[in-house]
Amino acid sequence: MVNKNDSARTRNNQLKGHEPTLLVEMLRRMMLIRAFDSQLPILSTQGLIRGSSHACIGQEATAVGACFALQPSDYVTSTHRGHGHTIAKGGNVRFMMAELLGRADGCCRGKGGSMHIADFSIGMLGANGIVGGGIGIATGAALSSAIRGSKQVALCFFGEGAINQGILLECGNMAALWKLPMVLLCENNQFSMSTRPDDVTSIQDLPRRASGLGIPGLKVDGTDVLAVFNAVSDAVERARNGGGPFFIEAVCYRFEGHFLADDLKYRSKDELAAWHLKDPIPNWRDRLVKSGILTEQDAIRIARETEDAVNHAVEFAKQSPLPNPATAWEDLYA
């Protein structure tokens, strides 16, 4: 999952200089995420998924580019839109799907569901139903790493809508002050529900807000998995070596509604169409094929394999029993 000998030198947006297997695995992982979230409308309509679940279709490059720049022992915190982050960090789609269906075999034993998907075994410290909720947890994980001297980096995903939560100032200030090994990855998918960033945020250049907290940052094309990978790799290396936190705004687009019930009246088909041209998956696929790293056949095979994996996950989840009601009294205290 990780490019062992990554270093600033190889961080060019050219394919060569990067391990082909890694580049192909990026495609596979993005396809797996898309296949996974493509199931949400179906399963929700069937009443198998309760409450609200949020698809990250269109944002796969951010999740994969960022998580592939991390070591397995590094930490990630996520948002309400956390399936992609979890899969990118190495989550098992069978246990994840079982969780979405509220089954006993779910990674949270059916207690969390989509909005609280988590897998501590891979350093994925949880999706979060509170916008901005993951920022504090990631900062704490980074502090923990710093005190323990474990060299782990904590990467915090949050949407551009979370940029206006006070916790960002409080934790960003502490992270910069204490030079904590942390990466703040802001996914600017152009929407907070129906709201555009400019409607609620006083600045257009989001890294400027981080700068006011003493955190350097930059903007990156969030639809280009390699660009995200490179930017995050630099930030991670910096953080791991005591350089402190770094802020990255990954510019992308939310292809689907905020959640299923979203009527999307607030945006135009043309706008969507324009962004579809920047769809991270076909673009990356074509680039790999053109460069000869991947054959058409392989690409088709990988797509089929990822869909099969998700279909099996759905089957597995459906087979899994509902949790025994008595388990409602478990897991409250350690």
Add this chain to the structure above:
Amino acid sequence: MVNKNDSARTRNNQLKGHEPTLLVEMLRRMMLIRAFDSQLPILSTQGLIRGSSHACIGQEATAVGACFALQPSDYVTSTHRGHGHTIAKGGNVRFMMAELLGRADGCCRGKGGSMHIADFSIGMLGANGIVGGGIGIATGAALSSAIRGSKQVALCFFGEGAINQGILLECGNMAALWKLPMVLLCENNQFSMSTRPDDVTSIQDLPRRASGLGIPGLKVDGTDVLAVFNAVSDAVERARNGGGPFFIEAVCYRFEGHFLADDLKYRSKDELAAWHLKDPIPNWRDRLVKSGILTEQDAIRIARETEDAVNHAVEFAKQSPLPNPATAWEDLYA
């Protein structure tokens, strides 16, 4: 209290171009504040003041320079260190002192005390025991003014320690987004209790934090009443004319302890002595005398008058009865 025909043109740090009466009144008001807060140790030791009260000795120029740039109908919110702000905005020292002594004639009927001194009749919306607590209230007052079209400006005093409270980000963002008529006046008196700004704040240049919120700002010498007056006057004019919020860092020094119990072990006598050379009152006094705007005799008279005013306030307060216990059940609901 207000320089009627103030305008950018007259905003030079020269005395001429400003009304002499205003310049002298600035001195009187600063002396009144100092005389008032100089009573705190005495009254606290006598057990007449309960809880903790915070002196703003050394910071008088900030309070007076800022409030003199406001109209009587403008709003001010304050901090736990709010006596100076209240007096500068036009507060009556007799009712204020009675409040500090918890008497029936106190401006808050003895319910608030030093940390909750307030006088809505002059737009002083209250001291606040919560660091950062006044920021939200001022932002709301500015929004209220904007919606009502009343052209009132809300000026929010807060210490440099409040710069790390999340409410600053949340309200600063809204104020900038909605171009609210607001001035954020950060009194950097070098300490948050025993803590230096650099020990807890990730950036040294505080206006940079405001910039991350989309709010322009600048640093000003908080010991120079005219410099503060000029800077705030510009910000107020800007805000009143729809230019939105402005951030001012007034650099000054807390001459006394955080409160009486403070042993001040954390700072040196030399440091204090150096800052005493920048004492806003004698410096301003000398400047007025040198320039012939004020005679030595007048200066002495004003000093005596302000001390007399405070002594009378203390007498008034001591004469005032403790609140009737039955009044504890009043003022809960309108």
Add this chain to the structure above:
Amino acid sequence: MPDERLITYSAALNEALREEMARDSTVFLLGEEIGVWGGGGGVFGVTRGLAKEFGRERVRDTPISEEGIVAVAIGAAATGMRPVVELMYGDFLPLAMEPLVNQAAKLRYMFGGQARVPMVLRSNVGAGGGKAAQHSQSLETWIMHVPGLKLAMPSTPYDAKGLLKTAIRDDNPVVFLEHKLLYFTKEVVPTEDYTIPLGVASIRRPGKDITVVAMQAMLHKALAVATKLAEEGIELEVIDPRTLVPLDIDTIVESVRRTNRLVICHEAVERAGWAGEIAMQVIERAFDFLDAPIVRVCGKNVPMPYSASLENVVIPTEEDLISAIRQLIATWC
């Protein structure tokens, strides 16, 4: 045009907002997604159409800044406006407790009566939709514990409209908690202007055997249970307090003096929930009249789990109420 129609709880709240905004130009709305979302406002449709009618200035979509929004509303209220804030979910109240509790609730008192803070904080409570631990909490008891706040919790469309209009006209901070599962329930609501005073309970069903106090989703379960048990000749008197602050304890006490038995049912977590407050006030006023222990049927002491099989055992059900009542009767009658 008819002088009454069948409308939803959400539509009733919407009418209350529209009528009060038309009536008083100082009333304005602040909240997330209240202007555009869902074709015109509000995740639960409560503010639908109001931005179009009154403009984005008075129906103001805010950033995701719960603490800030509430703080701003307080400052606006203290300077002549009547803000009505919407927090999308009651689970976000914890983000706004500082301004609500340390400022809104206390300004008037600690300033010796100088301040007036006429604001309404609209949010909600309730679980049942599989929204899990962070979107299912019922935190009304926290609010009830804070002097200086008022607390209304409407159970029907009629009450929703009448209580919200009163709350908006009130000169104090009122926390107004709706119930997620009730937004699309319907009831006949008159067209002409009416209000419901805060502090007047409603006897939803008279009965002589046992007094049951419940609100919102639990009220409807209690009424269903009352119908069922009536067939067996067990007559429940079901009381809806409507507002917890002020609390109409007299109506509850008067009822207990007749039935001599009290069951309190709330969805909020049982431990340190408001059932204890009602119980104490009844004990203080009518201990002699109690022929049986006061019984609680409340939310279990765990966070809300996601899966239906777990959620079902955490939220009080009609069966829970029935068995509690049967046991009460078996043991004490």
Add this chain to the structure above:
Amino acid sequence: MPDERLITYSAALNEALREEMARDSTVFLLGEEIGVWGGGGGVFGVTRGLAKEFGRERVRDTPISEEGIVAVAIGAAATGMRPVVELMYGDFLPLAMEPLVNQAAKLRYMFGGQARVPMVLRSNVGAGGGKAAQHSQSLETWIMHVPGLKLAMPSTPYDAKGLLKTAIRDDNPVVFLEHKLLYFTKEVVPTEDYTIPLGVASIRRPGKDITVVAMQAMLHKALAVATKLAEEGIELEVIDPRTLVPLDIDTIVESVRRTNRLVICHEAVERAGWAGEIAMQVIERAFDFLDAPIVRVCGKNVPMPYSASLENVVIPTEEDLISAIRQLIATWC
């Protein structure tokens, strides 16, 4: 060196922190003014000297960012550390309710047992010093209402040390609320290591006539009252629950079965305060044994006023307790 000494509540807490930090390298402290203030740490001296002994890394002075500090502690706790956070005043808890309630209390449960959040949030309660509305609140009932948190409230130096050591070793989030007026009270405390389990009440004074439940400042008033009334032959049994979560209800119920009368006294605001929870649990277990209504002597339903003449009528006094008990006896014995 003696095997016990007379030390203050503050010093006892300090010893607990020192011993646990020495014992376990994952224990560290976060808070405002805990390292330097007052010649070495803590507005109430609880962390004095620890920065010097363990370094500023493990005794970390923080910015004024209550929500952030608590959130950071949660993240650290979930990844192998044992943070102990100090919030200078309990009145600042409202700033930190989001991470405390939506994160710390729920992570383990909603993640199906994957998370461990071994952290202690130290803060305080209590009025009486003229600190007014924003520095005098007792908000423990909010915490008691949140599943997933534990809640300890020591009344003496001995308990303060023993309970804090247990709290730090606990693998769950523990809210540890001290009392402002007790920090400088003294008691003999042993030098050797000891702990006090959470969930074990202490019968501070045995008596046969009336059970009184109280903690911290109110406990000491209750004990003083018990001494006075003993002279008249009225024997109070005074129980200190020590921790509200877990709650040792058995000890209280067993006592009520003997005395048949219960008075609950807390400084927190009466309305929706924890007296109601104790009352309900007693009613559920020992209704038959109650010969008189359960009586509350609690903080009045207003913010804390500044002036002594007002504060005195808002905080429960010994006189309030005595007259409540006399009335109980007059009416019911």
